[in-house]
Amino acid sequence: MLSKAIGMRVIAITRSSTKAKELVRLGADSVIDASVPEYPQTLEEEVGRDGADSVLDCLGEINESVRIVKIGGKVISYGVLKNQKSEINVSNLYLKSVHIIGTHLSTRKEFDAALKFVSKRKIRPIIGCELNIKDAAEAHKLLEDSKVFGKILLSLN
Numbered sequence: 001m002l003s004k005a006i007g008m009r010v011i012a013i014t015r016s017s018t019k020a021k022e023l024v025r026l027g028a029d030s031v032i033d034a035s036v037p038e039y040p041q042t043l044e045e046e047v048g049r050d051g052a053d054s055v056l057d058c059l060g061e062i063n064e065s066v067r068i069v070k071i072g073g074k075v076i077s078y079g080v081l082k083n084q085k086s087e088i089n090v091s092n093l094y095l096k097s098v099h100i101i102g103t104h105l106s107t108r109k110e111f112d113a114a115l116k117f118v119s120k121r122k123i124r125p126i127i128g129c130e131l132n133i134k135d136a137a138e139a140h141k142l143l144e145d146s147k148v149f150g151k152i153l154l155s156l157n
Contacts, residue, residue, distance in 0.1 A: 001026055001123050004027040005117070008053075009029050010027065011030045011046050014034065015034050016146070018149070045067060049069045050071075051068050051070030051074060052070060054074045055076070060079065061082030062086045062097070066092045066093060069098055072096070072098075073096070073098055074098070074100075075098060076101045077101070077102045077103070128142075132157065133155065133156055136154060
């Protein structure tokens with residue numbers, strides 16, 4: 001939703017048909033099923049011969065992200081799966097002059113600017129489910145099993 005708000009073409013990747021429908025509903029220009037054997041070719045066709053300008057990588061798939069980004073493009077990494085470790089093919093980095101940016105949180109100034117941005121554009125977070133804080137272990141299990149689409153809201157009530 002944020003990428004669409006700044007005019008980017010969004011190619012979303014999922015392994016779930018249910019999540020694919022939600023991604024389309026939220027504005028993804030294209031959704032690719034990563035569970036099928038032809039996934040790499042389909043992704044290459046979608047990004048085009050030159051590659052993607054930027055890749056937002058929330059899974060820690062650095063080599064895949066570098067493979068599909070254009071020369072001089074950016075890979076923004078902001079997540080991994082279950083303490084995943086990735087080996088990076090360094091030659092692809094310098095052959096393509098790729099910029100890898102790792103991020104997790106922001107400064108207070110950046111956070112305030114982000115809140116202003118989403119408020120102005122009326123962007124609402126997707127809440128997949130709400131659980132009581134005492135059910136935090138269940139929330140982690142839902143995340144680990146990819147059983148929720150959107151954020152899990154833990155309430156104190």
